[in-house]
Amino acid sequence: MTCKRRGYTLIEMVVVAVLSALVLGTAVAATALVVGMSGVVSREVDSYHDLARLATVFRNDAHQATKFTTANIEATVGSTADATIISEMELLDGRTVRYRVQDNLIREVLQDGKVVARDGFSLNQGQRVLVKTHDEKSQMFVHLIVFGSPLQDGGDAAAHQQQSWEVHTAVGRDRVLLNR
């Protein structure tokens, strides 16, 4: 008696291979998507933390300012090799703080004309920064505006460019409260 051992046909093997490839491909793609998105979320969280830090430091400087000047121009991050000074303020303690845009947004503290401290806030290339002032009830308010989304991970590029992050602060608030 001969007993033939049955195997799989070519069609069966092809179908199994295609289905396996499909399942594995989907699993790998899903994993890659999750890992990639986690990275994007982390970077975005970092960006917002940096913007929040910028808001805190800028407000603190403006509150102590006795004199405030702004270039009133939109400076683009990474557009020129030369730094663009967008704002300068004299503080209560005699120091001067200036904000300039180059590869990043940089804050410099000057004492007697010499830089004594420097701090950086990482912004994306192409993001724009504007500092403008307006008066409200005899109080000067300053708006620091960062145009452009912290992350451009797809979507409408024009909408990303139009998105703006605004910091409002009262100039010389500490002095105002002190003299009130």
Next chain:
Amino acid sequence: MRTVNPFMRADRIMLSIGRVPSPDNSKRSELRPATTVMEIIISLFLLATLALLSGQIIASVVQTRIEQRKRAWALQEAGNAMEKAFLIPWAELEPGQRREWTCSEAARRVLKDARTTILTEVTDDSNVRRLVVRVEWSPARGQTTQQIQLVVFRHHPQHSEEAAVATQMTRGDAGASGNAEEAL
């Protein structure tokens, strides 16, 4: 030689898919091995579970990202409102007063139905007012209203002058103090 009961054979054929009788050349019936219904059901169940888990993880990451962005915007908006709240004259800080402020256009684009309220509250010290700056917005469907809250303390200008000058010597901050808290 293996013999198969005709009833059992029919039963096995019914329970299997793709199991077909092989050509019976030697008067011997032999069944081609295939996949049972139970095996297919288990495979589909496992695949569905895997797909569901992956979907849940992706949805969770996306949702976290959106919520985080909204909270960052709301916090920024509350900070901007607090700047103006600091400059409200003391005489206008009546306890229990609630002020509704309009949110900026940029914040309204991110936060649906965003509204900013400033609530003036009394403290144990009559020369101190507690200002609660609250930004509320409507999240996605089926969720309760989300909010961010900052708290700031305003001191009476006359009564806090001495303390303010003393504070200014060390901190450069005068006549007011603040702390921030986030509310879920």
